[in-house]
Amino acid sequence: MAHLRITFTAIFILATTLICSAQELPQTLIIVYRDGQQKSVTMPSGSRIDFNAGNMLVSHGKSVETIRASDVARIDFSPGRSIGFGVNHFVGKWEFGTGVGSQTFFVTLERNGQAHKTIGSPHGTWTVADGEARIKWDDGWTDVIRKVGNKHQKFAYEKGRSLEGEPSNVAEAKTLNSDPI
Numbered sequence: 004m005a006h007l008r009i010t011f012t013a014i015f016i017l018a019t020t021l022i023c024s025a026q027e028l029p030q031t032l033i034i035v036y037r038d039g040q041q042k043s044v045t046m047p048s049g050s051r052i053d054f055n056a057g058n059m060l061v062s063h064g065k066s067v068e069t070i071r072a073s074d075v076a077r078i079d080f081s082p083g084r085s086i087g088f089g090v091n092h093f094v095g096k097w098e099f100g101t102g103v104g105s106q107t108f109f110v111t112l113e114r115n116g117q118a119h120k121t122i123g124s125p126h127g128t129w130t131v132a133d134g135e136a137r138i139k140w141d142d143g144w145t146d147v148i149r150k151v152g153n154k155h156q157k158f159a160y161e162k163g164r165s166l167e168g169e170p171s172n173v174a175e176a177k178t179l180n181s182d183p184i
Contacts, residue, residue: 033079033091034070041091044068090114093129093136093148099157100174109179110146112136137166148176 032044044061046052053060054072061068079091097110101122108122118127124142131137136148143162147170148155157176160166 031080033089035076035079035091036074037076038074090131093131095178095180097148098177098179099146100176102159102172102174110138112138144171 032046034042034044036042046061046063050061050063053062057072059070059072059075061070079089093112094114095112097112098107099110099120100107108120110118110120112118112129116128116130118129118138118140119125120127120140123144124140127138127140129136129138134150138146138148140146145160145164145166147158147160147166149158155176155178157174158170159172159174160168161171164171
């Protein structure tokens, strides 16, 4: 069974890599380990993945990285534009500024699209659109996490305010997730 799973994964990765290399864009793989940790791997043109003796060998030119295949839960793919900006980039715990002084609150974005916060209405749902996380809270507010320069910011829109308009407030958004291994 494990051999079949590894073979299927290898074929899937190979097919995806071939499709992406035809587009001349580097591909970013997000390797999700069984313990929940993640590692982003950029696959520039000419890179490859081999499977040998239960290991996944990721080759970038002369560099080869060995990852034990049995430790991998799955591999997610995202375009090579920037690391992240898909669901994997945003999943986890965040600290947001309230837009009032240095006050902050915490937001947790779950992989299943559920969102929770420690201020106001505690529940919402979220999606990724145009490379940003959009969180719709049950109280009608919407928070958007955007990358601005080298940092993330939270753009908050009160109920009825358009996302194309001026936000109600803008504050720092900081991920509290540990760096990928």
